[in-house]
Amino acid sequence: MARNNARYGREDVEAYDRPRRSTRPRTKDRPTYDDAVDGVVVTVDRGRFTVVVAGRQIWAVKARPLGRKGVVTGDRVRVVGDTSGDDGALARIVEVRERSTVLRRTADDDDPVERVIVAGADQLVVVTALADPEPRHGLIDRALVAAYDAGMAPLLCLTKADLADPETLLSTYRALGVPWVVTRRGADGIDGLGELRERLAGRTSVLLGHSGVGKSTLVNALVPDAGREVGHVNVVTGRGRHTSTSALMLALPGGGGEAGWVIDTPGIRSFGLAHVEPDHLIEAFPDLDEMTEDCPRGCTHGGDEPECGLDEAVARGEADPERVESFRRLLAARSATDY
Template sequence: MARGYTDQDVEHYERPRRRTRPRTKDRPEHADAVDGVVVTVDRGRFTLVVEGRSVYAMKARPLGRKGVVVGDRVRVVGDVSGREGSLARIVEVTPRTTVLRRTADDDDPVERVLVANATQLVVVTALTDPEPRPRLIDRALVAAYDAGLAPLLVLTKADLTSPDELLSTYRSLGVPWVVTHRGPDREIVGLEGIRERLQGQTSVLVGHSGVGKSTLVNALVPDADRETGHVNAVTGRGRHTSTSAVMLPLPDEAGWIIDTPGIRSFGLAHVQPEHLIEAFPDLDEVTEDCPRGCTHGEEEPECGLDEAVEAGEADAERVASFRRLLAARSVTDY
């Protein structure tokens, strides 16, 4: 027969109760918070620009798992003096106007936000050494259109080969471009054309390694001091020199540029055909009577794009270029 507990048994005593304050849904208003812009992210620490000063900050606990990325506009409390050893706290991320995303692979369900609040995507590619990769360019353009960013194509190393063949691929899409090359004194010829396109914009520079992206950044922002690399003679690929995205102000407050690490893939699992065609209003208009579920690809029966081309209401070359972008979502060899 089991004996009962006595006052000498440990189990007799009541366990101590946790002494915690009751939870509340009320959150501090942070009336003293100031505005800042995230310019770098490094292992949970953020560098911000607050009233012209560089301020280091961490994310406040109530933000939970909410990601904070380069380009985010935030509200900050705490020590925003920017003095060495000071640390502020990000308490709010304001709504984003644009979001540039990519996935690691086309079948990867996890999206990665690259930057926020950009207005322009600058696709930098070399005409040779390393050889251009049109399919990677196409994928970057798809990401730009999907995010609502204006695209710009910058072609480097035109002193080594002509840009005409590559440019002919994108004329029908209406993508603006700037061609650069090295002058006799190693200066970058065409830099002024890039500066004009960057004026008043927040521009994200993307491209695979070795195309001269960091060289352009150093020329546009003299004190950027971005490391530049070289192209491997055996593989034809560049070495990664930028390891994280950084947002830099252009001289004379002309705008911002965001330099990103060199990319070797640009997954587009998040892009839907109906979103992509919305970036081409003239083509979107002629697809209003497409059958339900039409992807507007080449194999689609009764697609409005084909009917518009036959009727002379749409440019055949432009439709073909759009469908090339559409096909880039499923082409893995780039």
């Protein structure tokens, strides 16, 4: 209908009414999703999620009401729709359960944006080769910091012990009380795999480490049908090539997740810790934490603090100097540039 306005002729666009916005009131009722079923996200690929529901894998997308809420590998979720797992079937994730733990990093130490790597894991397995490539303390220390900050139990997994003596590296971390397992390549596979299986049993464990250290080799040995691509170390740079491009969660053999889960992650090249506060880190060491109660306000507990309670405790013989030094090395790892 033309507007009753002499300024506009019939040939003018403004002469016609624009479509009006609907005046229908929005309903306050929200779906209850009573028919939703529980699942766990095992991998994420370009906005689609592979979810394990009742022992079978299904495809799912995120429901619109979730908005920008991120969904990551390890999330426990509720899904609706076609959960048959048949070809072409697609479900919707309608709820993300509260996360028990969150392993996160920043791209750089001064980057305020946190990136969640995985959720719901209770153990961080720091995989480090003893040679080929050479071990790098920087990443080990940073991974331990991330584990303590997330409330996850750390575990050192030293691979390729047939090429170098593990004692040199282990002596650095004994004072922290970090447990470890050692594996080596044997004639019939990987020696030491049995002890690693015991450490993983009944837990959700994230494998983290540089490319080329043997994460995918371990996953293929632990989960025979995993089929993870195995990379090689560049003889010039001494560094591995990325073979895993996204985090993948796999059930250990023995009961659809009841025996435990392992999460293989892409090789790490940057692991910023801008989100970790010194006071939060020291809480992971209760024996040291209680010695800092009289520290001056703003004390970082580092070695350059003039009146830190840790130094006073060492002087009184109440603290193990090696343990304090090890803790401070982790603290310094938050701002180290070489890892």
